[in-house]
Amino acid sequence: MTRLKPPSVRIGHRYRAERLKGPYDAIVIGSGMGGLTSAALLSALGWKVAVMEQHYTAGGYTHSYERQGYEWDVGLHYIGEMGAPTIPSRFMDFLSDGQLKWAPMAPEYDRFHIGDKVYEAMAGTQQFRDNLVRHFPAEAQAIDRYMDLLAQAKKAVPFFVTGRLLTPWLRALLQPLLRWKLPKAFSKTTAEVLAELTSNHELMAVLTAQWGDMGLPPKQSSFIIHALIANHYMHGAYYPVGGSWRIAESILPRIRSAGGEVFTYARVQEIIVSEGRARGVLMADGTRIDCDCVISSAGVFNTFERLLPADVARQTGYAQQLKHVRPSVAHIGVYVGLKGSAEELGLPKTNFWIYPSADYEGDTARFLEDRHAPFPVVYISFPSAKDPDFARRHPGRATIEIVAPASYEWFAQWRDSTWGQRGADYEALKAAFGERLMAHLYDKLPQLRGRVDFHEVSTPLSTDWFGAYARGELYGIDHNPQRFQQDWLTPRTRIPGLWLTGQDIMSCGVVGAMMSGVMTASSVAGMRRMWPLLKKIQSARKHQPAAPHAAP
Ligand SMILES: Cc1cc2nc3c(=O)[nH]c(=O)nc-3n(C[C@H](O)[C@H](O)[C@H](O)COP(=O)(O)OP(=O)(O)OC[C@H]3O[C@@H](n4cnc5c(N)ncnc54)[C@H](O)[C@@H]3O)c2cc1C
Structure with a gap:
C-alpha cells in the first residue's frame, strides 16, 4: 500500500x-x-x-x-x-506516476430504487446482461441487442474523437468518412434508440437509471453519452x-x-x-x-x-x-459526517439511486417547475466505505454524500452575496432541502438515525463559488x-x-x-x-x- x-x-x-x-x-x-x-x-x-x-x-x-x-x-x-x-x-497511471491507486467497489456498484422496485448494476459484461435478463426474462433478445449496440458504440468512439482532433481543412475533407463510420444511434436521443429495442418502459428505466451521471433524462440525452457511461462502468466501479x-x-x-x-x-x-x-x-x-x-x-x-x-x-x-x-442542470449536495466507522454503521460500497417512478422526464419537469414536488432522483454515495484508507485518516468516523438536481433560479437572488454570509432566508431554504434529502437517507438506512454528527448543504451558488460555473452547472454543457x-x-x-x-x-x-x-x-x-x-x-x-x- x-x-x-x-x-x-x-x-x-x-x-x-x-x-x-x-x-x-x-x-x-x-x-x-x-x-x-x-x-x-x-x-x-x-x-x-x-x-x-x-x-x-x-x-x-x-x-x-x-x-x-x-x-x-x-x-x-x-x-x-x-x-x-x-x-x-x-x-x-502515467499522470500520477503510479502513485494513485484504485479500490474496487462492490460487484453491485449501483442500486436503483425505482418506485417500490429495486434493481442493480453488476460489474462485468456477462453479469450485467444476466442480471438484466433475470429481472426481465421476456426481454432477453432486446437486452442482447442493447449489449451489441453498446459494443458497436465503443468501437465508434475513436472515429468521433478523431473528428475532433483534425485541423479544420482535414476535417472538412474527412468528416463525411468519419460520419459514415458512426452508428446511426449517435445522432439520436437515448430514448429513441431504446424504443427501437423494446417497448418495456420498466426495462428502459433500468437501462437509463444512471442518467444522473450526465444530468439529462433519456428523452433529452444523446445516445453517445449514454453509451459512453454504460461502457465506462461495464466492468465495475472504482474509487x-x-x-x-x-x-x-x-x-x-x-x-x-x-x-x-x-x-x-x-x-x-x-x-x-x-x-x-x-x-x-x-x-x-x-x-x-x-x-x-x-x-x-x-x-x-x-x-x-x-x-x-x-x-x-x-x-x-x-x-x-x-x-x-x-448549461447542464445544477445540483444540491448534502455532506454528512457520522460518528462510527463505515463498517460499524453498515455503509455499503454501492451507490444508491432513488427514483419516485420510472417517469424520469415527467418527474424532473414537475420538480424543476415546483421545488416542493418529489425529487426526481436522489443519489447517495458512501465514500468512507469505498476508500480503504479512510479509517486511517479519520478513525471512528464516516461520511456520506447526497446529490439531487436543482434549478439555479431558486437561488439566483443571492448570487451577489458572499459565501457563508448569504442570510437567514438562504440558510432556511438550504436547510429545508437538506432535511428532505436526509429523510431519503434514513428511509434507506434507518440505523443511521442518531448517528449523524454533522451535515451541511451546498447549492448551485456553492458550485459557482468553487468551480466558477455561473449557472451552477453540474456537468458543463448539456x-x-x-x-x-x-x-x-x-x-x-x-x-x-x-x-x-x-x-x-x-x-x-x-x-x-x-x-x-x-x-x-x-x-x-x-x-x-x-x-x-x-x-x-x-x-x-x-x-x-x-x-x-x-x-x-
Ligand atoms: C456532484 C458531482 C458528482 C460527480 N460525480 C462523478 C463521478 O462519480 N464520476 C465521474 O467520473 N465524474 C463525476 N462528476 C463529473 C466530473 O467531476 C467532471 O465532469 C469533471 O471533473 C470535470 O473536469 P473539468 O476539468 O472539465 O472541469 P472542472 O473540474 O470543473 O475544472 C474547471 C476549473 O476551472 C476553474 N476556473 C474556472 N474559471 C476560472 C478562472 N477564470 N480562473 C481560474 N480558474 C478558473 C474552476 O475553479 C475549476 O477548478 C461529478 C460532478 C459533480 C458536480
Missing part, C-alpha cells in the same frame, strides 16, 4: 505575482482533470506550464474539502475502467484510494518536474488577444502574463462569455455558437444530441494560441475530462511530438493488478 500524507486536502501553491517564474510555455486556466491532464502531458514533453486555479485548492470537481474533522469529495463518486489495462487506466483530492496531488509532481506550477487563488480575468491571436492572460490582480499558448479548461461559457473580450467572441463567431449549447454535432467544440479554437479542454470538449466525467486533456495536449504539441509519448503510455506495464471482477 502506498504511503499517504496526513490529511491535507489543499493542493497547489498560493498565487502571488512575485511567485511566477515565467516565461511559461503554456498557461492553463483551471485545474480540473482536463486542465491538469493537458498540463502534465505537455510537462512530460518538457514544457513549463503554469496552471491558474481560482479556488483555494487544485482539482476542480475532483477536489475534496474538510470541515469539522471530516472530508468529502465534491464531484467524484466512482470511476470505471480502472481495474484492467484500459486506455484510461494507463493514462491515470481513488485516499479520496479524490489525491488525483490532483499525484499529478502535481509531473507539472513541477518541468518547472511548472499549479497556482491557487489565481483567477484569470481575461484572455489577452491582440492582432488576432492569444497573447497571454490578465490575472484578477492586474498582473499580465505573456504567453503564446493559453489553454482554457474553464468551460466554454466561461471562456467565451467571461474571459474572451466580447468583441473577439463576436467576431470569431463563438458568441453565436454558444446559442447552440446550454449532453443532448445537438451538443455532439457542434464541430467547434474542439481543442483547437479559431483564435491561434487559444485552446480548449475539459468536460465540454469530449464529455463530462473525470475520465471524459482526462481524455479531453489528452486530445488538447496532442493538438497543442502536435501529433508528431506527442505520438512517442502516447505510445510509451499505452505500452507501459500496468501499475495495479486487475480486480477479479474487472477483466474486460
Whole structure:
C-alpha cells in the first residue's frame, strides 16, 4: 500500500505575482482533470506550464474539502475502467506516476430504487446482461441487442474523437468518412434508440437509471453519452484510494518536474488577444502574463462569455455558437459526517439511486417547475466505505454524500452575496432541502438515525463559488444530441494560441475530462511530438493488478 500524507486536502501553491517564474510555455486556466491532464502531458514533453486555479485548492470537481474533522469529495463518486489495462487506466497511471491507486467497489456498484422496485448494476459484461435478463426474462433478445449496440458504440468512439482532433481543412475533407463510420444511434436521443429495442418502459428505466451521471433524462440525452457511461462502468466501479483530492496531488509532481506550477487563488480575468491571436492572460490582480499558448479548461461559457473580450467572441463567431449549447442542470449536495466507522454503521460500497417512478422526464419537469414536488432522483454515495484508507485518516468516523438536481433560479437572488454570509432566508431554504434529502437517507438506512454528527448543504451558488460555473452547472454543457454535432467544440479554437479542454470538449466525467486533456495536449504539441509519448503510455506495464471482477 502506498504511503499517504496526513490529511491535507489543499493542493497547489498560493498565487502571488512575485511567485511566477515565467516565461511559461503554456498557461492553463483551471485545474480540473482536463486542465491538469493537458498540463502534465505537455510537462512530460518538457514544457513549463503554469496552471491558474481560482479556488483555494487544485482539482476542480475532483477536489475534496474538510470541515469539522471530516472530508468529502465534491464531484467524484466512482470511476470505471480502472481495474484492467484500459486506455484510461494507463493514462491515470502515467499522470500520477503510479502513485494513485484504485479500490474496487462492490460487484453491485449501483442500486436503483425505482418506485417500490429495486434493481442493480453488476460489474462485468456477462453479469450485467444476466442480471438484466433475470429481472426481465421476456426481454432477453432486446437486452442482447442493447449489449451489441453498446459494443458497436465503443468501437465508434475513436472515429468521433478523431473528428475532433483534425485541423479544420482535414476535417472538412474527412468528416463525411468519419460520419459514415458512426452508428446511426449517435445522432439520436437515448430514448429513441431504446424504443427501437423494446417497448418495456420498466426495462428502459433500468437501462437509463444512471442518467444522473450526465444530468439529462433519456428523452433529452444523446445516445453517445449514454453509451459512453454504460461502457465506462461495464466492468465495475472504482474509487481513488485516499479520496479524490489525491488525483490532483499525484499529478502535481509531473507539472513541477518541468518547472511548472499549479497556482491557487489565481483567477484569470481575461484572455489577452491582440492582432488576432492569444497573447497571454490578465490575472484578477492586474498582473499580465505573456504567453503564446493559453489553454482554457474553464468551460466554454466561461471562456467565451467571461474571459474572451466580447468583441473577439463576436467576431470569431463563438458568441453565436454558444446559442447552440446550454448549461447542464445544477445540483444540491448534502455532506454528512457520522460518528462510527463505515463498517460499524453498515455503509455499503454501492451507490444508491432513488427514483419516485420510472417517469424520469415527467418527474424532473414537475420538480424543476415546483421545488416542493418529489425529487426526481436522489443519489447517495458512501465514500468512507469505498476508500480503504479512510479509517486511517479519520478513525471512528464516516461520511456520506447526497446529490439531487436543482434549478439555479431558486437561488439566483443571492448570487451577489458572499459565501457563508448569504442570510437567514438562504440558510432556511438550504436547510429545508437538506432535511428532505436526509429523510431519503434514513428511509434507506434507518440505523443511521442518531448517528449523524454533522451535515451541511451546498447549492448551485456553492458550485459557482468553487468551480466558477455561473449557472451552477453540474456537468458543463448539456449532453443532448445537438451538443455532439457542434464541430467547434474542439481543442483547437479559431483564435491561434487559444485552446480548449475539459468536460465540454469530449464529455463530462473525470475520465471524459482526462481524455479531453489528452486530445488538447496532442493538438497543442502536435501529433508528431506527442505520438512517442502516447505510445510509451499505452505500452507501459500496468501499475495495479486487475480486480477479479474487472477483466474486460
Ligand atoms: C456532484 C458531482 C458528482 C460527480 N460525480 C462523478 C463521478 O462519480 N464520476 C465521474 O467520473 N465524474 C463525476 N462528476 C463529473 C466530473 O467531476 C467532471 O465532469 C469533471 O471533473 C470535470 O473536469 P473539468 O476539468 O472539465 O472541469 P472542472 O473540474 O470543473 O475544472 C474547471 C476549473 O476551472 C476553474 N476556473 C474556472 N474559471 C476560472 C478562472 N477564470 N480562473 C481560474 N480558474 C478558473 C474552476 O475553479 C475549476 O477548478 C461529478 C460532478 C459533480 C458536480
